[in-house]
Amino acid sequence: MAKGLDIKLIKNGKRLDGRDMEEMRPLKMELGVLDRADGSAAIELGETKVIAAVYGPTKLHPQHRQQPKKAVLSVRYQMLPFSTTDRCRPGPNRRSIEIGLVIKKALEPIIFLEEFPRADIQIEIEVIQANASTRVTGLTAASLALADAGIPMKGLISACAVGKIQDKLILDVAGAEDSYGGADFPIAMINGGDEITLLQLDGDLNQKEMKPALDLAQKGCKILFDQQKNVLKNTYKVGDQK
Amino acid sequence: MSELVKDKSLVIPGEALFEGMDYLPGPGTYRNDKKIVSKYLGVAEFKNNRLVRVIPLKGKYIPRENDFVIGYISRVSHAIWQVDLNSPYEGILPLSEGTEEFIDLNEKSLEDFYDIDDTIVVKIKKVTQTKDVQLTMKDRRAKKLIGGRIIEISHTKVPRLIGKSGTMVGTIKDKTGCVIIVGQNGRVWLKGNNEELAVRAIKKVEAEAHTSGLTDKITHWLDEESKKVK
Amino acid sequence: MMKINKSVIINSIQKGIRLDGRKLEEFRDIEIIPNYINKNPEGCALVKIGKTKVLVGVKMGVGKPYQDSPDEGVLMTGAELSPIAAPEFESGPPREAAIELARVVDRGIRESKMINTKALCIKEREAVWLVFLDIQILDYDGNLFDAAALGAVVALMNTKIPTYDLKTEKIDFEKYSGKLELNEVPISITARKISGKIVFDPNAEEEELVDSRLTFAFKENGNICAMQKGGSEPITKDEILDLMKKSSDQSKIIRKKLKNIKIDK
Numbered sequence: 001m002a003k004g005l006d007i008k009l010i011k012n013g014k015r016l017d018g019r020d021m022e023e024m025r026p027l028k029m030e031l032g033v034l035d036r037a038d039g040s041a042a043i044e045l046g047e048t049k050v051i052a053a054v055y056g057p058t059k060l061h062p063q064h065r066q067q068p069k070k071a072v073l074s075v076r077y078q079m080l081p082f083s084t085t086d087r088c089r090p091g092p093n094r095r096s097i098e099i100g101l102v103i104k105k106a107l108e109p110i111i112f113l114e115e116f117p118r119a120d121i122q123i124e125i126e127v128i129q130a131n132a133s134t135r136v137t138g139l140t141a142a143s144l145a146l147a148d149a150g151i152p153m154k155g156l157i158s159a160c161a162v163g164k165i166q167d168k169l170i171l172d173v174a175g176a177e178d179s180y181g182g183a184d185f186p187i188a189m190i191n192g193g194d195e196i197t198l199l200q201l202d203g204d205l206n207q208k209e210m211k212p213a214l215d216l217a218q219k220g221c222k223i224l225f226d227q228q229k230n231v232l233k234n235t236y237k238v239g240d241q242k
Numbered sequence: 243m244s245e246l247v248k249d250k251s252l253v254i255p256g257e258a259l260f261e262g263m264d265y266l267p268g269p270g271t272y273r274n275d276k277k278i279v280s281k282y283l284g285v286a287e288f289k290n291n292r293l294v295r296v297i298p299l300k301g302k303y304i305p306r307e308n309d310f311v312i313g314y315i316s317r318v319s320h321a322i323w324q325v326d327l328n329s330p331y332e333g334i335l336p337l338s339e340g341t342e343e344f345i346d347l348n349e350k351s352l353e354d355f356y357d358i359d360d361t362i363v364v365k366i367k368k369v370t371q372t373k374d375v376q377l378t379m380k381d382r383r384a385k386k387l388i389g390g391r392i393i394e395i396s397h398t399k400v401p402r403l404i405g406k407s408g409t410m411v412g413t414i415k416d417k418t419g420c421v422i423i424v425g426q427n428g429r430v431w432l433k434g435n436n437e438e439l440a441v442r443a444i445k446k447v448e449a450e451a452h453t454s455g456l457t458d459k460i461t462h463w464l465d466e467e468s469k470k471v472k
Numbered sequence: 473m474m475k476i477n478k479s480v481i482i483n484s485i486q487k488g489i490r491l492d493g494r495k496l497e498e499f500r501d502i503e504i505i506p507n508y509i510n511k512n513p514e515g516c517a518l519v520k521i522g523k524t525k526v527l528v529g530v531k532m533g534v535g536k537p538y539q540d541s542p543d544e545g546v547l548m549t550g551a552e553l554s555p556i557a558a559p560e561f562e563s564g565p566p567r568e569a570a571i572e573l574a575r576v577v578d579r580g581i582r583e584s585k586m587i588n589t590k591a592l593c594i595k596e597r598e599a600v601w602l603v604f605l606d607i608q609i610l611d612y613d614g615n616l617f618d619a620a621a622l623g624a625v626v627a628l629m630n631t632k633i634p635t636y637d638l639k640t641e642k643i644d645f646e647k648y649s650g651k652l653e654l655n656e657v658p659i660s661i662t663a664r665k666i667s668g669k670i671v672f673d674p675n676a677e678e679e680e681l682v683d684s685r686l687t688f689a690f691k692e693n694g695n696i697c698a699m700q701k702g703g704s705e706p707i708t709k710d711e712i713l714d715l716m717k718k719s720s721d722q723s724k725i726i727r728k729k730l731k732n733i734k735i736d737k
Contacts, residue, residue: 034556047426079418119331122559126608150299150515152281
């Protein structure tokens with residue numbers, strides 16, 4: 001995070017893209033966007049667009065990675081070469097491998113992995129276009145894709161990023177706020193509640209800001225969770241309603 | 243003590259279905275303190291004032307003992323056939339369960355009975371805790387399938403395709419003249435002069451599995467379609 | 473694949489009507505969405521052929537030209553068959569199939585002289601525009617060659633060129649200096665042979681049974697600028713002429729479709 005640069009990120013009480021401090025960018029969720037995958041979902045959050053797919057449970061190769069009493073979850077997070085302003089090289093790198101790991105750890109607590117001994121549940125996240133918040137949006141999409149694939153779960157994961165600009169806490173970091181802001185605080189919660197399954201921070205928060213930052217993250221996760229519920233309830237028809 | 247959602251409504255993972263202890267958490271649900279909660283995106287059902295369960299919309303077939311399934315041979319080794327069951331778990335068919343007759347390996351090889359990519363209707367004999375699946379052909383319903391074709395539907399729609407005491411699949415058989423075998427794993431074998439129509443009927447049942455009065459609807463539809471052909 | 477289903481597919485092809493009701497030469501529905509995403513890539517297209525979905529994006533960069541063409545921009549094409557599209561695809565560095573796909577798409581564009589590479593010269597011998605064309609398969613149900621080639625062409629057709637400052641050596645991606653100059657629009661069509669019959673646009677199951685394939689890239693005047701034979705069965709001289717005629721007819725249908733969509737924003 002670049003610091004010391006004197007860039008005003010708040011003008012006339014609004015953020016550079018016109019949002020209020022606690023306002024999220026426009027949000028769009030779609031379920032079952034891919035045919036081949038067992039489950040899939042796409043999320044657009046402003047200009048950030050992510051597709052997540054789930055394959056599984058399937059047989060896990062190689063055999064030595066199998067766990068006798070539960071399924072193994074594997075997560076691959078990737079940014080497409082043309083998803084960023086400067087082209088990024090395709091293929092895994094240290095950043096994408098770490099993000100894959102924290103997303104896996106964020107999802108493991110909600111999946112009944114023990115129902116599928118020795119099997120593999122594979123999650124593929126492709127960042128189609130990046131304007132900050134790609135890991136949290138990827139995670140929220142992965143949770144929808146798991147539900148779409150019929151994987152048994154305790155609930156859903158919703159995730160958003162809280163930031164700080166000119167000493168004010170903001171919801172859903174984007175654009176210049178990502179490059180010049182004072183903090184990036186991605187957080188994931190179960191069912192929009194207070195159990196947190198992903199948390200990272202880079203930047204500078206004082207201790208008094210921790211509680212309001214967590215509250216703001218919860219507010220964001222609730223917005224996401226409501227929309228996740230909506231898309232799950234409205235994509236597939238059940239009963240005789242037309 | 244109350245139902246939190248309506249019978250037959252669509253529920254999502256983590257959604258509370260019932261509050262109180264007078265119902266039992268059935269398949270597809272778990273108990274969280276006083277509540278019964280759904281594990282799946284699926285349809286909630288309250289059974290006989292006793293049990294709540296959730297039928298998932300999608301998902302993979304997990305082998306169960308005594309199920310009849312349709313599989314194909316994925317590998318043949320020294321004394322076993324490995325069988326793909328349209329599931330994360332492969333089945334093992336040992337030599338001793340392969341046929342009723344005694345096989346003398348000096349005279350014959352396993353491929354003479356079931357070769358790679360051959361399709362069989364097979365019974366699941368045993369499933370261990372770690373999901374090792376043992377199969378047997380020693381049942382009058384088990385057999386190797388010759389000719390016809392296989393289609394795959396979601397295994398969660400199999401009960402609908404079979405219908406109450408076999409009425410749905412019976413109707414499709416009658417109206418198309420096809421022989422049809424439905425595996426619990428979602429694979430369906432059909433053979434006859436009008437396979438095309440039977441395939442379309444089965445896909446229609448799968449797509450409309452959630453609607454009521456489906457057997458009548460399919461009967462009517464098959465009559466109309468048969469007229470078109472003539 | 474189960475023997476039973478293999479013979480069902482082959483029988484249907486022998487009869488001339490495929491399992492999904494198509495004739496042997498018939499394509500599935502083709503949907504082209506230009507500018508599917510439009511903030512970060514300079515050019516983009518999503519192409520759907522049946523259930524196959526391919527996303528192609530173009531990023532522009534600046535670099536040194538090759539010594540033997542000091543005043544020409546450079547095209548670089550990559551393709552990823554990543555496991556989001558099909559469980560049998562593996563993650564990691566591109567393997568044979570992905571590399572062949574990228575090179576066949578690249579050859580059609582390059583040999584047709586589609587891009588005016590001289591217009592991409594910023595300063596001779598020092599700086600030229602690099603055109604990075606990346607092909608991402610999102611959903612696999614056969615016929616990647618034609619879907620990827622079509623996506624690549626449409627993405628190039630809506631590519632804009634950012635502004636470059638020679639002094640600071642910085643690209644301003646927010647400010648465009650113009651469109652990518654094109655001379656030509658090549659259309660690639662791949663014919664396949666399955667048990668002796670010519671088939672176009674196979675789905676994933678049919679693709680498994682392909683004995684040989686032949687890709688043609690056609691220019692607007694009908695000339696052929698690139699070809700690639702694949703598959704492990706030979707093709708005879710007479711068959712090539714037949715495949716060429718039929719593929720050429722297909723290319724005209726797609727060219728017409730392309731004329732009728734709005735490529736730019």
